Amino acid sequence: MSDTAKKPEGLDLLRVPFPASQISKLPKQMRRGDQDKGKCARGSAYSADGYYCGGRHARSIHLDYVGHAAITDRLLDADPGWTWEPVAFGQDGLPALDADGGLWIRLTVCGVTRLGYGDAQGKTGGDAMKERIGDALRNAAMRFGAALDLWHKGDLHSGENEPPPEPPDAALVDLKRQVWETAKASGVESADHLAHDFASRMDGLVLADASADELAAYLALLQHEASLREAS
Secondary structure, rough: OOOOOOOOOOHHHHHOOHHHHEEEEEEEEOOOOOOOOEEEEOOOOOOOOOOOOOOOOOOOOEEEEEEEHHEEEEEEEEOOOOOEEOOOOOOOOOOOOOOOOOOOEEEEEOOOEEEEEOOOOOOOHHHHHHHHHHHHHHHHHHHHHOOHHHOOOOOOOOOOOOOOOOOOOHHHHHHHHHHHHHHHHHHOHHHHHHHHHHHHOOOOOOOOHHHHHHHHHHHHHHHHHHHHHHHH
């Protein structure tokens, strides 16, 4: 009798985690409509999580995601006969979009059908429809469990018995308050401006991840500059 475990197949195969080689990073900007865009590189303020993708975008966090090609490959492995179709068609016979420009689809795998939704992520023209289709397939495949661990930022099946997180260090909170108040007094106008100023002065360090010693060093620099301005 073989000790080899039976390999997942069919719908069970869709629940298998994707290898790291098939996982990419997708920047998701922090504020809707933010037009302040630049290269996401070390020392810039365009990364909010310390990952620098090299692309050009507004201040963003970088989410793990599986692309259209990897999802299609997994669907084919699970069911070579899988299909998808738009939920509705327009009078021209083409897939109908909703009022927000999104596309609803039905994805059928192993005889089971589930809905998915995709949008164009700000793209236009022919690339927009391709983006909608790819996004809708990823969304619908998630309903079957594909890459579900990436859609959910935490672990779906742990943490229930973990102790609650410790409250933030009061001294660190007060230090951050002093940094913000001193920076505002020196002309810093926003949190993004502050993060950029901190990174430029502190050798590319990320403000959100700064230690108490790093914040204290930055605060001392701001206070020194303030004293020079007062003396002049």
